[in-house]
Amino acid sequence: MKMICKGASLKRMIGEKIGGFLVLALLISILPTSIVMAYSIGDYHWDSTGTTYDITSLPSDWQTQVSAAANSWNGSGANFTFTSSSSSGNDLTQEYRPDDSCIGLSGGYYIYGTNHWASCWTIFNTRYTFSTDGSSGTYDIQSVAVHELGHWLKLNDVYFWPWESKVMYFVLNTGTLRRTLQQDDINGINAIYP
């Protein structure tokens, strides 16, 4: 009787281990790739190894912050360089958009069926209050700019917790500095422009 009990217990133990393994295997198999890689990239990108940007319509202290954001990406090790130029067609401007929830938004163009990305723009939405030091109740210009320039490079937003330290995280709080590229941001840009 004792032997039977032991045998049943052993069987149950083996069964539980196999069950546990199956659950783990299934969980891994259904995890989408995007959860494993903490960055997301578009299907299209710049053909060149760099582009220019025009910040001349922005206040001078904002220009300094945007240039610092561009330099962050320039220092990522990727084969892509941002260069400031007043004759660039790629503008960063400010605009009042009362019916748009975005703090900053950026766009660019491509012809569907190709992967040639070109002609970008960014708007800082003056519906919100900005600052150059991320002081309480304001959005830090450099933190917004580094995110927006990430969109120029064709990095997409990332949405999942605990990715809020990454510059491509989709939301930002007031009074928060998020200026520094994280390893996943760097991996993402290097994947597009190796």
Add this chain to the structure above:
Amino acid sequence: MKKYLCVILGIFCIGFTSIACSNSMESGAANSKPTPQTGDLVQVVGGLLPDYSLDDLISISDNIVIGYVKEILPAQKGIRKESRSRVIYTDVLIEPQEVLLGEAAQDPIIVRIWGGKVGNEVDMYENEPVFTMNEQVLVFISKFSSVRAEDSDDYQPYYRVNGCILGKYNVRADRVYNEITGESFVITTLKNKVALLK
């Protein structure tokens, strides 16, 4: 062992449901997301959103409405009042069932989202909520009249979803779910918060 079998079956059910849902989205259930064709000029717009909490969404919204997506109108070109810049937008008509905050001034409610396809021009906004025909939604909305149709002089009122993707939830029984953030809460909890905050 039974416990594990239940978990495995549960995972299969979730996986099957999600695959079925994604297939239905791709294979025909009409939604507000534009579909470009080869040769179209596509503008892709991304952005950064404020980190709105539920309390924030309640406090900035004119209305909180539960309703059905009744119709998704063809996209139109529009002009912004403030900057005169152009925009492509799509109006989604929502039949209100229950108004949790404010009064539904429109029936159906016109919820305007940026993006759409007009001719061979396509605008795709990554942070705009996607609406599917007949889905039951809860939306945090505010009224604006800042964009007019290109072929009209009138700035007709429309509603915008506050926080873009943060302000749209799917309704299932007594709960609502945000597909992007995974946030979920019981509708009664929201009603209590609204009573407290407004």
